[in-house]
Amino acid sequence: MFFNSLLTNFAALEVGQHLYWQIGNIRLHGQVFLTSWILLGALLVFISLGTKKMENDPKGLQNLLEFLWDYIRDLARTQIGEKVYRDWMPFIGTLFLFVFVSNWGGALIPWRLIKLPSGELGAPTADINTTIALALLVSLSYFYAGLSNKGWRYFEYYVHPTPIMLPFKILEDFTKPLSLSFRLFGNILADELVVGVLVFLVPLILPIPVMFLGLFTSAIQALIFATLAAYYIGEAVEEHH
């Protein structure tokens, strides 16, 4: 295949190679966990520093964290609605923070300087396993939100305006996680690949605008993921009259 030969020639790119960890019978993508632990560790350190001394008059990091909290609350409240947004705010916020930190961490930190025996470190969200895990969690969440809020009446949603909608709504339950996971995966991986190829071809200056574009895409993708997750939950708990 043309693609094969082209991509194997870019030895520096190493697309689709992983650092495998073998634990008993199961195999893991080690590089995904390594980067996610580093990034989440940094996030947790940042948050613990900011919440260490909470005051009524916020100073320094606390300001930033309160802004973040407010941002996430607004996101959850507008999508889920006044009534139950409180229950889902931590989940939506965690999705946002996880995706954001992963995307930006992947784009900003020069992981390639760290050599691995196989594969390379990068954004955890550039691995299909991570994005599918997030998308499935969103699916589970909106089912749980609908069922716990409305009981069996949740399934009225499937025939809501007319029963004709039933097959489409069932199909939606599959397309939602699919589109969520592939959108995030595709965007982040594409950004990494574009930057990688450009760096490989023209190592100076030219990749910089693309890197900025990548940062923009990364932030937007985090916002889109969290917003859609909140929207799906809001759709599930919405009362039809």
Place this chain on the structure above:
Amino acid sequence: MLAFNFFGATEGGLFDINATLPLMAIQVVALTYILNSLFFKPVGNVVEKREKFVSNNIIEAKNKLSEVKKLEADLLTQLQSARSEAQRIVSEAENESDKLFKEALELANNEANASKEKARLEIESQTSAARDQLSKQVEDLSELIVNRLILEK
């Protein structure tokens, strides 16, 4: 597990799905709980406490403002009534003093008139008395003159 051999990698590939998926899901759920207790709850408490504090203060300030306005209106009516009362008292006093002045003036006038009248009467009586006396003396004198003239003849 579902594993395409994509982009010619001998092992794995872009769509290599394995136990990373469930473990990552568990990690994200754990992260949700950690962030909830470390970030969302404490920050939410502080922010909501402050929002409550601010809204309470606003309500309190509004109450106080309406109270102040009520007091102000109250004071204004009090001031107005006091002003009209003062005006009334002043005009009353003016009338009173006017009346007193007039009375006193009348009294003084009367008194002056009376004493003038008395003085006039006295002058008149004294004048008439003097005239009587004078005419009597004239009479005596004329009689004396007449007698002397007659005797001398």
